Amino acid sequence: MKPPAFQYLRPTSLSEAVDMLASAGEDAKVLAGGQSLVPMLNFRLLKPTALIDINRISELDFIHEDEAGLRIGALTRHRVTQTSPIIAKRFPVLTEAMQHVAHLAIRNRGTIGGSVSHADPAAELPLLMTLLNAKIKLTSKSGTRELSPSEFFLGALTTALEEGEILTEIELPYLPDNTCWGFEEFAQRSGDFAIVGAAVTLTINAGNCDECRIAVLGSETPIRIPDAERMLVGPSPSAEVVTAAAELASEAAEWNSDLHATAEFRKQLVRTLVARALKSALDRQRSGH
Ligand SMILES: Cc1cc2nc3c(=O)[nH]c(=O)nc-3n(C[C@H](O)[C@H](O)[C@H](O)COP(=O)(O)OP(=O)(O)OC[C@H]3O[C@@H](n4cnc5c(N)ncnc54)[C@H](O)[C@@H]3O)c2cc1C
CATH class of the missing domain: 3.30.465.10 (Uridine Diphospho-n-acetylenolpyruvylglucosamine Reductase; domain 3)
Known part of the structure; x- marks a missing residue:
């Protein structure tokens, strides 16, 4: 399909762009890479009156x-x-x-x-x-x-x-010194959007974990899981603590259910991927990478 008709505006500075956006009104849209917006226009999921193309700014x-x-x-x-x-x-x-x-x-x-x-x-x-x-x-x-x-x-x-x-x-x-990290994702094919993703950081000094962050993708918005993060803080996190934190993470939200995966499947993936991400962060810390 072809997109609906729209006014096309191409500012060359930020101040010009905000002026154009203000005068174009509520149905105007910013156009950046177009990789999500253009398909939505072609499917007629959006019908903006004006597109403000920021690519020259x-x-x-x-x-x-x-x-x-x-x-x-x-x-x-x-x-x-x-x-x-x-x-x-x-x-x-x-x-x-x-x-x-x-x-x-x-x-x-x-x-x-x-x-x-x-x-x-x-x-x-x-x-x-x-x-x-x-x-x-x-x-x-x-x-x-x-x-x-x-x-x-x-x-x-x-x-x-x-x-x-x-x-x-x-x-x-910037992250504190001595921060290691882990990232895990499950998608149906390489390059596909994630079904579940988990990203973690651990800041470890002299064997003590001073700070832990755990972020998960699989619900309506990405979330942090403070209760699981707190479990990791303290002396050298053990495999049992990692497993318990991953279990807690899997219970932390209402996971999406859609044609790609059920909420129950996502919950299992959260448990597995958070545990893997934490383990890979700890492995990086031990091996000095
Ligand atoms: C086949 C395919 C596979 C993809 N797979 C993935 C994937 O695995 N992971 C992933 O993360 N993404 C994926 N994408 C999406 C891709 O990353 C897009 O680049 C991204 O979602 C939108 O960026 P864009 O610059 O193209 O934005 P656009 O498509 O230009 O805009 C997207 C939306 O953001 C608004 N917007 C853009 N820039 C601004 C701004 N500066 N200020 C205010 N509003 C703004 C637009 O008005 C529009 O509503 C995929 C896309 C396709 C087509």
Whole structure:
């Protein structure tokens, strides 16, 4: 099918884009990589009156190492995120997760801002934003604001983005020294959206786990599992503690049930993948990688 008719606008600066978005009204949409939006237009699931194409706004395309964290511009393509040496050094868990995002052709166009704004419950980037305590920065004509992932992701394909707002950048606060990580995903085929994904970090100093983060994808939004995280904090986590934390994680949410997998299957996957992710983080810590 072909998309419905729309006005096509192509700003070259952020200020021009927010002006256009404000005057175009509530039925306007931002067009980034188009990898999710264009199929939705073609299926006529959306009928925006105007598309604001942000692809020429070079000020949204950057990766900067600041003192407190890494800033990634909304227009950064998945392929750039996947292959960035800075990201590989600072957030290897993000580099690993990017290997699972779609296929090369889609990664060449898709953007971090587009994936986070689209908030597909099966997408890897919202999961990683949740794990890494991302600061999600939004700009509109009336100013800028910064939201945490739990404030931003409100439901499947639903975010706190308001009319006239553009997601401009993501800031990832650096992880403490001595943080190891694990990432596990189950998808039907390589490059498919995840059925369940689990991402973890463990900060371990002198055999003591000071901080643990566990984020899971498989419900309406990616979630953190604070009760399971607390179980890991303390002296060198044992295999029994890992198993108990994974069990707790599997009980932590109402998992999605759809044509790809039942809620019960997802629950079992959460248990298995959280345990595997924690084990692989601990293995990395022991082997010094
Ligand atoms: C076959 C296929 C397989 C895929 N597999 C995966 C996968 O395994 N994992 C995965 O994570 N993704 C997958 N994707 C989706 C892909 O990652 C998309 O790139 C991503 O979801 C959207 O990014 P985009 O830049 O293309 O956004 P677009 O399609 O341009 O936009 C998506 C939505 O976000 C809004 N938007 C975009 N940018 C902004 C912004 N800066 N501010 C405000 N709103 C904005 C748009 O208005 C639209 O509503 C797949 C896509 C396809 C077609």
